[in-house]
Amino acid sequence: MKKKISSLEKISKIVSSLKIKGKKISLCHGVFDLLHPGHIYHFEQAKKKSDILVVSITSDKKVLKGPGRPYFNQKNRAHSLASIEQIDFVIISDDKSAVNVIKKIKPHFYVKGSDYKNSNDDITGKIDLEKKEVQKNGGKIVYTTGQVFSSSKIINKEFFYNDEQINFIKKLKKKYSTQTILSSVDKVAKNVPFILGETIIDEYIFCKAIGKSGKESYMVLQEKKSEKYLGGVLSIAQNLSALSKKVNLLTILGSIGSNKRTIKNELKKNINYKFVEKTGSPTILKKRFIEEVDNTKLLGIYSINDKENSYKEESLLIRYFKSFLKSTDLIILSDYGHGFFTKKLIKEIYKNNKFLAINAQVNSFSIGYHTITKYKKADLILMNETELRHELRDKISERFELIKKLNKMINCNFIAVTHGKTGATIYSSKSKEIIHVPAFARQVIDKVGAGDALFPILSTCLKSKIPMDISLYIASISAAINSESYASKNILNKIYFKKFLEHSLK
Known part of the structure; x- marks a missing residue:
């Protein structure tokens, strides 16, 4: 399992040699703070597109989800992902976006969830930069299908918020849209x-x-x-x-x-x-x-x-x-x-x-x-x-x-x-x-x-x-x-x- 987790430099060299042998590469990137069924379906679909699936995760200090996040540190998140059969390699990225990983890996397919289809919903603007980098290297961005789960929603409900906080947010969302x-x-x-x-x-x-x-x-x-x-x-x-x-x-x-x-x-x-x-x-x-x-x-x-x-x-x-x-x-x-x-x-x-x-x-x-x-x-x-x-x-x-x-x-x-x-x-x-x-x-x-x-x-x-x-x-x-x-x-x-x-x- 430890062999799956390595630096971007090492994995990019391995991937380059695999490409020479004709292997297709898929890349998934995210925080993956709390693994849930949606992630598993996402990785299964990503692997079907290719021979090798690389997953990169955002390092703890670069996660922008508020105090207390990520809930699980980068070591635990990487270890959990490495235990999944479909995933071949795991990278911990010390960048705010996946652009640098995409530059080095040059995947044939960059795989995102369906909730990323509308880039206007991305507050950080990172998804557009990632799309450009994928296309620049001859790759294709692919969106997986299926029910959308949310790690943040699960963490908020089960670990972060008390009943009063949860009830307040429920009432607020009934009156107003998130947007x-x-x-x-x-x-x-x-x-x-x-x-x-x-x-x-x-x-x-x-x-x-x-x-x-x-x-x-x-x-x-x-x-x-x-x-x-x-x-x-x-x-x-x-x-x-x-x-x-x-x-x-x-x-x-x-x-x-x-x-x-x-x-x-x-x-x-x-x-x-x-x-x-x-x-x-x-x-x-x-x-x-x-x-x-x-x-x-x-x-x-x-x-x-x-x-x-x-x-x-x-x-x-x-x-x-x-x-x-x-x-x-x-x-x-x-x-x-x-x-x-x-x-x-x-x-x-x-x-x-x-x-x-x-x-x-x-x-x-x-x-x-x-x-x-x-x-x-x-x-x-x-x-x-x-x-x-x-x-x-x-x-x-x-x-x-x-x-x-x-x-x-x-x-x-x-x-x-x-x-x-x-x-x-x-x-x-x-x-x-x-x-x-x-x-x-x-x-x-x-x-x-x-x-x-x-x-x-x-x-x-x-x-x-x-x-x-x-x-x-x-x-x-x-x-x-x-x-x-x-x-x-x-x-x-x-x-x-x-x-x-x-x-x-x-």
């Missing part, structure tokens, strides 16, 4: 969002716990490595840049340790930005010390000057704000409570009639001083349940009752509330409709930045008048992607995002 849901991602590309708020640099210092100091009573840690990520509004802008052709950004950096060069280098090219420097202040830096064995956060040390901006800084922000307005469709305001949003700036923001989305976070610095009620009549307000209960000084009442109570105070079109592992809820003051979407993260590594992924995607979807349930579902998927790595390490990628959505709907 309608996926096209929502393309629809928001027309929007030009304008993001305002503080820049935050998140630094994660990974440590090994050594033990108590020999002379004094404190814990000793051995630093192993550190990583820095763009946080705050930079994270929001990065996520939106994957879906929007253009993003406007206005933020403030410190004059001390600004990190400006690093920030400029990491920001996506379609982000138009203006930076204002806060004199005598650092760019906000949040250090978190992580115990490397079980990823436990031990301590946070923050460098922040949360005094309000000076008159000069405020004037610059207002000037830049006005300059961005003409090329803006919606305003996304993320208030971390560190002095960015002065009364004058807020007043200026409310002078226009652009779609306005607001997230006013409560954190260790702003708790007791920061309130969402200074923002009224917005189109969207987002907060988590702890912030909602803190705002209304109520830890007992039902969530929905609190949302309605808050809406009487601030009178906005939509209120969305996240509540951790139980998902998120959105309320429309116009239709009086309330929708709950379960959380879709499989393994939460870090909650920092999940809101900065959900908030902007929800905002741009609602601006595009995409239905509430689709909007919150898409936004929840973006949060799921983000939460399975540290801080904002997993910035959205449009193709990966759409593939995740597509496979979650199987």
Whole structure:
């Protein structure tokens, strides 16, 4: 069985010698994450076309089906395929498509399932490239027939999703086609969002716990490595840049340790930005010390000057704000409570009639001083349940009752509330409709930045008048992607995002 599994280079040489002997070659390519009857029928039909059947699989790191996929690693997938009688050779390909394998193998027949006949349904666009390469080498693309099964559907139902998640997706698919849901991602590309708020640099210092100091009573840690990520509004802008052709950004950096060069280098090219420097202040830096064995956060040390901006800084922000307005469709305001949003700036923001989305976070610095009620009549307000209960000084009442109570105070079109592992809820003051979407993260590594992924995607979807349930579902998927790595390490990628959505709907 092991003889069947080899490198592309070795198998291409073997295949070349077999061709000289007049043997016909078929090639199948895919992830083949969970073998099912459909795969067996597919391989049987492929083998009937030829003397030799080669199957190539996408390596683990190149699979674009969302977090937790592939369910089985490349070694197990290759071993399973090698045990099938009809398959002669198995290749693990470290490319996103089969183009390179086709170049080397030059099959007489490239065999795909019937669900690949319409290349317009292929989000990645890979199938067209593969077709061209097959034809270039004198081969022919062949589609197998028979009942279509789905590994993703089986994995979602049996291994990934709980009953609540499965029932939500069933209801969603009864109301809308998969194509309608996926096209929502393309629809928001027309929007030009304008993001305002503080820049935050998140630094994660990974440590090994050594033990108590020999002379004094404190814990000793051995630093192993550190990583820095763009946080705050930079994270929001990065996520939106994957879906929007253009993003406007206005933020403030410190004059001390600004990190400006690093920030400029990491920001996506379609982000138009203006930076204002806060004199005598650092760019906000949040250090978190992580115990490397079980990823436990031990301590946070923050460098922040949360005094309000000076008159000069405020004037610059207002000037830049006005300059961005003409090329803006919606305003996304993320208030971390560190002095960015002065009364004058807020007043200026409310002078226009652009779609306005607001997230006013409560954190260790702003708790007791920061309130969402200074923002009224917005189109969207987002907060988590702890912030909602803190705002209304109520830890007992039902969530929905609190949302309605808050809406009487601030009178906005939509209120969305996240509540951790139980998902998120959105309320429309116009239709009086309330929708709950379960959380879709499989393994939460870090909650920092999940809101900065959900908030902007929800905002741009609602601006595009995409239905509430689709909007919150898409936004929840973006949060799921983000939460399975540290801080904002997993910035959205449009193709990966759409593939995740597509496979979650199987």
